[in-house]
Amino acid sequence: GNSVTQMEGPVTLSEEAFLTINCTYTATGYPSLFWYVQYPGEGLQLLLKATKADDKGSNKGFEATYRKETTSFHLEKGSVQVSDSAVYFCALGSGSARQLTFGSGTQLTVLP
Amino acid sequence: EAGVAQSPRYKIIEKRQSVAFWCNPISGHATLYWYQQILGQGPKLLIQFQNNGVVDDSQLPKDRFSAERLKGVDSTLKIQPAKLEDSAVYLCASSLVRDRGTPLHFGNGTRLTVT
Numbered sequence: 001g002n003s004v005t006q007m008e009g010p011v012t013l014s015e016e017a018f019l020t021i022n023c024t025y026t027a028t029g030y031p032s033l034f035w036y037v038q039y040p041g042e043g044l045q046l047l048l049k050a051t052k053a054d055d056k057g058s059n060k061g062f063e064a065t066y067r068k069e070t071t072s073f074h075l076e077k078g079s080v081q082v083s084d085s086a087v088y089f090c091a092l093g094s095g096s097a098r099q100l101t102f103g104s105g106t107q108l109t110v111l112p
Numbered sequence: 113e114a115g116v117a118q119s120p121r122y123k124i125i126e127k128r129q130s131v132a133f134w135c136n137p138i139s140g141h142a143t144l145y146w147y148q149q150i151l152g153q154g155p156k157l158l159i160q161f162q163n164n165g166v167v168d169d170s171q172l173p174k175d176r177f178s179a180e181r182l183k184g185v186d187s188t189l190k191i192q193p194a195k196l197e198d199s200a201v202y203l204c205a206s207s208l209v210r211d212r213g214t215p216l217h218f219g220n221g222t223r224l225t226v227t
Binding site for chain 2 (some may be wrong): 004006032034036041042043044045046049051089091093098099100101102103104105
């Protein structure tokens with residue numbers, strides 16, 4: 001079946017540090033890949049997505065590249081801000097039913 | 113556009129009691145999902161509707177959980193009787209099923225505590 005493995009947290013960084021959150025997946029066929037973010041007290045929001053191999057999704061300074069050869073979709077940001085503190089979820093979308101399978105989430109805390 | 117609305121925001125019940133959650137999806141979204149998010153884990157799909165029909169309920173514990181989506185708009189999820197392990201956040205999501213990149217839009221969830 002489909003599964004998503006995320007880097008375990010929590011992750012604590014200083015403002016302006018470089019961020020990488022690792023995500024690998026197992027899936028049949030050709031899934032779409034997503035990163036969702038959950039800010040404190042809020043619902044899940046789409047951060048970025050990629051629908052085919054070598055696609056790069058980007059938003060708000062975050063980037064992730066769909067790597068089929070390594071089955072990975074790592075999230076990166078060159079310079080994090082305090083406002084980026086949240087829980088980040090990697091997710092895989094597959095099948096005609098368009099269901100999402102989520103990773104366990106990574107808590108990020110950015111200190112000023 | 114208005115987002116996915118869920119209520120109540122919080123609910124505390126004792127085990128063996130029943131509880132119901134309500135969801136109003138984004139207008140025009142034919143697909144509706146209920147997810148369960150246990151603390152420290154990612155959301156897990158419980159049931160998916162397309163209009164008012166069930167697409168997938170393979171992960172729904174049918175001995176205690178039920179869900180309906182009358183008229184293909186609002187949906188309710190019910191637990192009867194509740195167990196301690198049902199303590200979680202219940203998320204409703206909706207989407208326009210256009211293509212493989214179509215995202216899901218989530219509500220803020222209902223946090224259930226079973227004591």
